[in-house]
Amino acid sequence: MEPEALLSVRELRIAFDGIEAVRGLSFDIRPREVLAVVGESGAGKSLMARALLGMLPRGAATSGTISPDLSAHRGHRISLVPQDALSALSPVHRVGDQLAAAVRSVARVSRKEAKARAVAALDRVGIPDAARRARAYPHEYSGGMRQRAVIAMATVNEPGIVVADEPTTALDEEHRDQVLELLAEQREAVGAALVLVTHDMDAVGGHADRVLVMYAGRLTELGPADQVLARPRAPYTAGLLASLPRNAAPGRRLPALPGAPPAPGTPAPGCAFAPRCPLAAGPCHTAEPEPREAAGRLVACHRWEELPHPAHDLFLQEPQPA
Numbered sequence: 505m506e507p508e509a510l511l512s513v514r515e516l517r518i519a520f521d522g523i524e525a526v527r528g529l530s531f532d533i534r535p536r537e538v539l540a541v542v543g544e545s546g547a548g549k550s551l552m553a554r555a556l557l558g559m560l561p562r563g564a565a566t567s568g569t570i571s572p573d574l575s576a577h578r579g580h581r582i583s584l585v586p587q588d589a590l591s592a593l594s595p596v597h598r599v600g601d602q603l604a605a606a607v608r609s610v611a612r613v614s615r616k617e618a619k620a621r622a623v624a625a626l627d628r629v630g631i632p633d634a635a636r637r638a639r640a641y642p643h644e645y646s647g648g649m650r651q652r653a654v655i656a657m658a659t660v661n662e663p664g665i666v667v668a669d670e671p672t673t674a675l676d677e678e679h680r681d682q683v684l685e686l687l688a689e690q691r692e693a694v695g696a697a698l699v700l701v702t703h704d705m706d707a708v709g710g711h712a713d714r715v716l717v718m719y720a721g722r723l724t725e726l727g728p729a730d731q732v733l734a735r736p737r738a739p740y741t742a743g744l745l746a747s748l749p750r751n752a753a754p755g756r757r758l759p760a761l762p763g764a765p766p767a768p769g770t771p772a773p774g775c776a777f778a779p780r781c782p783l784a785a786g787p788c789h790t791a792e793p794e795p796r797e798a799a800g801r802l803v804a805c806h807r808w809e810e811l812p813h814p815a816h817d818l819f820l821q822e823p824q825p826a
């Protein structure tokens with residue numbers, strides 16, 4: 505039986521000036537899961553994440569449903585860890601006061617209690633001497649501490665869902681792992697689900713329960729992260745994995761997924777990935793594939809059964825003569 509959904513997205517479409525950037529996306533977020541959302545730049549990951557929070561940019565027209573609609577409960581039942589930790593904190597207020605204000609915006613508690621919760625949240629994310637640090641301003645924190653403070657802010661009200669939009673883009677590998685571990689740990693501590701938006705496929709392994717692969721505003725593959733990573737069923741997922749440097753065969757050039765995603769609004773009668781897909785044939789050029797149950801997951805591909813395993817060779821490029 506399917507686990508009960510914490511939140512359901514159905515047929516979500518997001519357009520600007522009539523040009524659709526998210527084109528009929530349906531998926532569930534399950535309680536306490538870590539759902540990674542991956543795909544190349546422009547796939548619509550951030551727009552989808554912002555739609556969950558009710559934070560779409562001006563001019564966005566939407567259709568479809570997100571239920572329950574938590575946008576009125578932002579900071580309480582759903583919260584955001586943004587890409588840029590600095591922009592998430594006000595430079596003119598003490599970190600502890602910002603957290604306490606966040607607590608008092610959703611709970612009728614005394615100032616003293618709000619401060620105590622703020623300090624506890626800072627302590628929980630590993631800020632040393634949290635009671636004293638709570639009285640400091642963001643510029644008095646190191647970059648790593650600010651990142652921790654932002655995660656404390658996103659979890660202080662014990663939301664059901666934390667959305668992290670590219671939280672590690674600006675970080676090196678070591679710090680990236682630390683932040684992902686901290687996010688996972690905090691998610692566990694407050695019992696939230698985590699939606700982890702990233703274009704970094706490497707961040708998915710070991711950190712996510714399920715992975716949603718998006719391409720050109722649509723679902724390409726959605727399933728258990730370990731299974732999808734070990735044996736992708738959609739050619740696009742296989743291409744993303746083949747593009748990871750660690751999958752380059754000795755003597756081969758650094759592999760790359762050839763081509764680029766289509767610009768939004770580019771009319772294409774078939775599968776949006778077909779122009780880049782080594783398997784594309786027949787219906788791929790005439791009909792956009794819908795997500796279907798396949799191999800214990802959802803896959804939107806007419807020819808998923810033809811995908812060899814491993815599939816890296818389909819995408820790897822031979823060394824070019826010097």
Ligand SMILES: Nc1ncnc2c1ncn2[C@@H]1O[C@H](COP(=O)(O)OP(=O)(O)OP(=O)(O)O)[C@@H](O)[C@H]1O
Nearest residue numbers: 520525544545546547548549550551552561703768
């Ligand atoms: N404010 C906007 N106005 C017009 N078009 C927009 C706007 N925001 C996003 N788009 C369009 O939606 C597409 C998807 O944007 P989105 O930011 O969701 O992609 P993404 O998958 O998160 O990519 P990235 O990894 O680069 O953040 C963009 O390529 C752009 O064409």
